[in-house]
Amino acid sequence: MELVLSNFDLYLSAFRLTIGLFLVSAVGSLLLGTLLAAMRVGPIAFMSKAATVYITVVRNTPLLIIFVFVIIGLPKLGILFRSVEELGISSFFFRACLALTLYTSTFVAEAIRSGINAVPLGQAEAARAIGLTFGGTMTQVVLPQAFRATVPPLASVFIALLKNTSVAYAFGILEATARMKYFTNISGNDLPIFLIFAAGYVVLVEIISFGANRLERRWRVAR
């Protein structure tokens, strides 16, 4: 316990990295997930099929396998994403976010699709009737309503994403779980260290739940 408290800067920097992984992957998977959901419900059969195949394959693959593929597999093919290092981002961080985004976007896409299905068909028909294109129908009419219905399931997806960032501990990222292993290796008494790191995750998850609750309440009034 004293070990962690006297090295609290290491604890904080580890959780900063956890939060960094979470935020970048959350934004990435929200964008990719929305695109996938739009493709899936869209009118172009080929894109709809492609999105379905992607979601089926990736969602049914364990996250660990996706990490192995991106962080151990791709470098063997010479794909290291070295170009991101010019932007000051480490290649490992980028690839960890990529793995998390590829995985989480499938869950986001399905959550959004459930939201889209919750929007009455008449809304889309009315949008088409006043001459909006598919893109216009989606962005102006369907998606804004769909996102509202999507808040509770998306909150679950993002809470899972936050906890999933811990998989990166075995793939070269010194985030909270890896830092916990660092402390338990030095100390003989693991339990207090485990608890103080668990507390960090609990706080972060509570923040996401709280944010989701507020968002839900605010948008409910507007509907």
Added chain:
Amino acid sequence: MRLTRTKAAVAGLGLALSLVACGDAGDDESAGVDVEVQEDAGSEFDDGTRMKELADSGEVIIGVKFDQPGIGFKGATDDMPVGFDPELGKVLAASLGIAPEDITWTETISDNREPFLQSGEVDLVLASYSITDERRAVVGQAGPYYVTGQQLLVASDSDIDSLDDVKGTEVCSVTGSTSLENIEAEGATPRGFDTYSECVDQVLSGAVDAMTTDGAILLGYAAEHPDELKVVVEPFSEERYGVGYSLDHPEMCQWIVDTLTAAQEDGTWEEAFAATLGASGVETPEPPAMDECPAA
């Protein structure tokens, strides 16, 4: 049709050749030390000691690493682990009158060595197990039977040749290991992985600049890829490998020390080293002097 037949023949030939190659490798690996199994070992030990119990039962469970070439390595299809640690495990078992084929080998990773000893899941641990005060507070560690130090494994064409060069580079090792902690203190970005083999892959593919851990382990990997990898930098830490035993049986310490000292004196220790770690071309070092056992 003829083309497919030719292809099949070539494939068959390739398969046959690879099988032959496998057979050869297997033969090489079985060359370890020949231990002399003590007969009627039970009578050598006092009643009530753990050694007596083990000798009478004729079985012992030894925890070793399965993923460190030269130290303790077991391929997916191997029956027994090979390496310096298993060889010394055989020596210890032989003094209990237990033949190598009667030893049960269990994989112990860095995280579970103490719990396995405490719960009695294994009787002994020989798994590149560095002696530290923190560990000695929870389990017994007899030894050191081998002393090594942390070094760096880099690609053959790497510019890193002193410890100062690692500042600002990415260096991988096993997550939560002392080696990773040390290299972080040297100013490198630590890249933790689950196993050493994944780490070596990262060096081979160029994703990290170097890998760091005990020199003994690195030498094993360098020997596997002599053209691509090399070990650099003088050892910058001291790791003293000990034999782990449970604090419930403090009498085991003296027996381990006596047995291994005897093995050092009669040349079995050197033989074991030459057959395993020595295969990567390093000279057999002087066996280290062992610590006194704590008063039981």
